[in-house]
Amino acid sequence: xxxxxxxxxxxxxxxxxxxxxxxxxxxxxxxxxxxxxxxxxxxxxxxxxxxxxxxxxxxxxxxxxxxxxxxxxxxxxxxxxxxxxxxxxxxxxxxxxxxxxxxxxxxxxxxxxxxxxxxxxxxxxxxxxxxxxxxxxxxxxxxxxxxxxxxxxxxxxxxxxxxxxxxxxxxxxxxxxxxxxxxxxxxxxxxxxxxxxxxxxxxxxxxxxxxxxxxxxxxxxxxxxxxxxxxxxxxxxxxxxxxxxxxxxxxxxxxxxxxxxxxxxxxxxxxxxxxxxxxxx
Numbered sequence: 001x002x003x004x005x006x007x008x009x010x011x012x013x014x015x016x017x018x019x020x021x022x023x024x025x026x027x028x029x030x031x032x033x034x035x036x037x038x039x040x041x042x043x044x045x046x047x048x049x050x051x052x053x054x055x056x057x058x059x060x061x062x063x064x065x066x067x068x069x070x071x072x073x074x075x076x077x078x079x080x081x082x083x084x085x086x087x088x089x090x091x092x093x094x095x096x097x098x099x100x101x102x103x104x105x106x107x108x109x110x111x112x113x114x115x116x117x118x119x120x121x122x123x124x125x126x127x128x129x130x131x132x133x134x135x136x137x138x139x140x141x142x143x144x145x146x147x148x149x150x151x152x153x154x155x156x157x158x159x160x161x162x163x164x165x166x167x168x169x170x171x172x173x174x175x176x177x178x179x180x181x182x183x184x185x186x187x188x189x190x191x192x193x194x195x196x197x198x199x200x201x202x203x204x205x206x207x208x209x210x211x212x213x214x215x216x217x218x219x220x221x222x223x224x225x226x227x228x229x230x231x232x233x234x235x236x237x238x239x240x241x242x243x244x245x246x247x248x249x250x251x252x253x254x255x256x257x258x259x260x261x262x263x264x265x266x267x268x269x270x271x272x273x274x275x276x277x278x279x280x281x
Contacts, residue, residue, distance in 0.1 A: 004057035005184070006087040011055055012210035013074040014040055022075070043073035064090050083181040083212040100242045103130035107239065107247065111135075116266065118232075118250040121239065122148065124179040125189040126172070129245065134262070137269035138250070141225055149176060149192060153200040163221040163229070173206040174213035181212065183244070220250070226268055227261040 002008050015034035019026040024039055037055065041048035046066060053059035062070075067088055071081040103121050111119040111132040118135035120128050126148040131139070139145035141157040149172050152158045152165070162168040179189055196203040222230045232250040239245035252259040 005181075006060060006084075007055045007057045009084060009087055009210045010040075010051075010070070012208065013076070013080075014055075016209065017074065022073070040070075040073055044069040046070075060088070062088055079178060080212045083178060086181045100245065101127070101129055103245070104241070111247070114249065116263065117252075118262075119247065121245055121247050123188075123246075124183050124186060124244045125149075125192050126176065126179075127188070133269060133273070134266050135250075137265050138222070138224065138230075140269075147192065148172060149196060149203075153196055153203045160225075161223055163223050168220075169202060170206060170211065171213065171218075173203060173209075174211040177207070177210060178212045224261070224265065227265045229258070230261055231256070231258045232262075 014037070015032065017035050018033075019035065019039065022035070022039075022043055024035075024043075030036075035043075037052055038048050041051045044051070044066070046069060050059065054062060064085065067085050067090060068081075071084060074080075076084060101123055107121065108130055111121070111130065114132055115134070118132065118138045120131035120135040122128055128139075128146055128148065131145075136145070139151070141161050142151045142155050143157075145151065152162060152168055152172050159165045176189070176193065179186070180193065183189060193207070197207060218233075220230075220232045220234065222232065224230060230252065232252055234248055234250045237247045237249075239247055252262045
């Protein structure tokens with residue numbers, strides 16, 4: 001991990017904006033893409049030398065007022081703004097004293113009660129900690145179905161399974177970036193980021209963009225080898241008694257082809273499970 005995460009974030013956001021994006025006229029030849037430091041300083045109303053020290057890591061304790069000004073200059077949404085404050089040590093990291101990777105029996109029982117919709121629990125590193133039968137069937141193309149980020153970037157099944165792979169990749173990296181801001185010393189998360197950066201050029205490029213986003217409600221478009229295309233929406237819920245865990249529930253529009261395909265997937269999986277238990281009924 002970088003020893004100057006605040007500066008890295010500021011540089012990435014500066015390089016992602018053009019003068020016309022912020023209502024400024026462009027002048028002179030630009031050697032690199034994005035805004036100049038002087039332009040950011042003008043937009044934020046801060047001294048250019050002070051802003052330069054922030055990027056270079058020579059100043060690491062900006063006030064919340066300066067961070068708010070930079071957030072406006074970079075047109076940050078609420079999640080990216082909160083991430084910027086965490087990097088500067090202004091907002092709390094919201095880290096649990098000890099992150100739990102064990103899913104309670106009560107939550108497992110709840111998930112198992114969802115027989116017609118996939119449900120699973122992930123931690124900050126997007127490890128799948130527990131899943132119901134239909135979620136296991138949904139992710140059966142992956143071997144193993146252990147971590148959503150690894151599955152997307154390193155498993156050969158990923159690019160076929162996620163029909164909008166580019167969107168999935170961007171959302172996954174943005175989610176990990178947010179987790180890193182909340183829990184920067186998480187050894188499992190840091191190890192995962194190191195592995196993905198080393199083994200996936202696509203991940204490495206997206207990671208350098210410093211995009212921050214939590215889980216959204218946008219539809220997932222999946223291609224399952226057993227039942228074909230699936231369009232699923234989802235909800236993610238924080239597990240109150242286990243900070244860092246999220247319960248994710250997928251859903252298909254009732255009566256839609258995706259709902260029929262999901263029901264078929266459940267039937268096929270139940271048949272396989274029965275056959276595995278009793279191959280000679």
